Amino acid sequence: MSLSKQQIKQFKQLLLQERAKFAGEIRTLAQEASKNPREASGDLSSYPVHMADMSADTSERELVSNLASNEQAVLYQIEDALKRIDEGTYGVCQQCQKPIALSRLRAVSYTSLCIGCQRTKEQKK
Ligand SMILES: [Zn+2]
Numbered sequence: 001m002s003l004s005k006q007q008i009k010q011f012k013q014l015l016l017q018e019r020a021k022f023a024g025e026i027r028t029l030a031q032e033a034s035k036n037p038r039e040a041s042g043d044l045s046s047y048p049v050h051m052a053d054m055s056a057d058t059s060e061r062e063l064v065s066n067l068a069s070n071e072q073a074v075l076y077q078i079e080d081a082l083k084r085i086d087e088g089t090y091g092v093c094q095q096c097q098k099p100i101a102l103s104r105l106r107a108v109s110y111t112s113l114c115i116g117c118q119r120t121k122e123q124k125k
Pocket residue numbers: 093094095096097098113114115116117118
């Protein structure tokens with residue numbers, strides 16, 4: 001079973017929405033990460049900065065940047081999926097070349113692997 005033109009069009013629409021959403025979230029996270037910690041946690045300018053405070057701030061920043069890189073990774077996958085739509089290979093597993101189940105595409109529209117290949121990949125990790 002391959003996708004109809006109408007279905008491809010719907011997925012493209014969906015992917016464009018997802019792309020806009022993730023790009024927006026990454027921008028917000030980048031702003032969070034670049035915020036001055038004193039601004040973010042209120043006026044503490046009269047207090048000396050303790051080492052403990054600094055490390056707490058660092059781990060929070062790391063969390064935000066990890067989050068941003070996860071979102072960035074998804075954004076790349078969305079870009080890839082949009083490319084495959086243009087190339088006419090969307091909905092086909094990049095590993096075994098078989099069609100990806102429609103239910104799977106509906107759940108994860110940017111996936112490039114069928115459920116079987118995805119599982120194999122995850123087991124290899
Ligand atoms: Zn496959």
